[in-house]
Amino acid sequence: MSWVNAIIQGVLTGGLYALFACGLSLMFGVMKVINLAHGDLAVVAGYVALGVITVTHVPAVWSFALVVPIFAVLGYVLQRTLIQAALDRGVLTTLLVTFGLSVVIENGLLRFFSANSHSLDIGSLVSGSLHLGGQISIAYLLAAIFVVAVAVLLGLQYFLSASKHGRLIRAVADDREAAQLCGADYRHVFGIAAAIAFATVALAGIAFGMYSSFDPTIGTDQLLLFAFAAVVIGGLGSLWGTLAGGIILGVAQEVGAQINPADQQLAGYMVFIIVLAVRPQGLTGERSTA
């Protein structure tokens, strides 16, 4: 029964990983930017939420209502300035710039918030769970995060496939020049895509802050890698692939921990490497997509 429980926990944790990964996947899919500061931005969202809670005294769960819009605006502005300027100099430059951003954020956080870890206090919700008998129990928080992740992916999918802006995002991702010829200002479209990506990473950062504790270095040490692994396992450019990738990573970690608690991370990365070696396009990716 403990194996079944490990798998259930893995699936639920996978939702959180997918939430981290979908913004990374979106930014790569639309503007070919690999945002190495992605994990750090999630940590910043955690600290911003902490600040919002301290100042406004809203319950931690509701902090997202302020933090997510702030991050959407931040994403648009950062894309239109720093990241666009890097893109104009070539895709490789964006790697350097986002890496630099990552280093700056990490050290800035260390300077102002010290290396101590924090978490978002949600009271009794953090330990509440539903016992299904045997050794199986489902934590309310993790289940809620999973539901939020699926809802975000569904919403994103609907936005991309059915809305005018979603259509423009897909058009720009297919052929930037042709989109310009159709009257689309691709820089603005990039900005919108970045706003969405930042909004999702803020949500992921807050969810993580409730679920676990965060410190200035966890962004690159763990979160970015988890997001990368989920995207690579699932296949780039597919939202449902990202969810599948997150779930596979989560299950691999939990099952690994079941074998030996020290093997949790190792098991996750083993799956990551096996997928890279055997099926580099990911589970849902097509072999020869541009």
Added chain:
Amino acid sequence: MSGAGPPLLEVRGLTAHYGQFCALFEVSCRVAAGDVYAIIGANGAGKSTLMRTIAGLHRPTTGAILLDGADVTGQRPERRLAGGIALVPEGRRLFGSLTVEENLLVGSSRARQGPWSLQRVYELFDWMPGRRAQRAAALSGGEQQAVAIGRALVSNPRLLLLDELSLGLAPVVVRRIYGLLPELLQTGVTVLLVEQDVSQALQAASRIHCLLEGRTTLEGSPRGLSAERIESAYFGLTSRAKDPSSGEAPG
């Protein structure tokens, strides 16, 4: 044909580079409203560069582009589309992962007022409504070209730029697409096209403009130009004995 006002499109002394390579030298042309203006020339003559520069995808080194007398040289392509310049690019460049209808919708997202709508395009290409939900990448070359033309038309351009329509298409399909030109002209569109197939261009155009290695070698009405003059302008021959077998340049 041209009235008292400025021509619809005027290109003045346009010079364009790709890095160190100079693709266009001081090219000028005037396209009057209602014209079918054909740019002809061999591979590498600078035809596509001229089209890309007029559409705003390529920045000229010197020179000016005027639409209806207004300077648009510094404008981005999306502004020029709003002003009425639409390019059907070489190689069609459809959004492959989008459906036929979505391609047209993207084309109409900044549309001007005018006679063209999705409905009108569906009437022009009667096979299209039945396949509107199909991904553009799944279409044949000729069908893709039709969607690319439709995608430009729904923006209601005043000036439609057609770059190498016939590239990679069967002659039957090319004839059918050129057969549409009269219908387009009736709706008030002016056409500037690039064509490697000289006989096709001579049939369709009211004016032709020949480029050779980035320079203008000939300009005028196809009816006033002999096959020999066109041929020598196309290949850059200064003088050549009359040869009855070379009445038509290769396509």
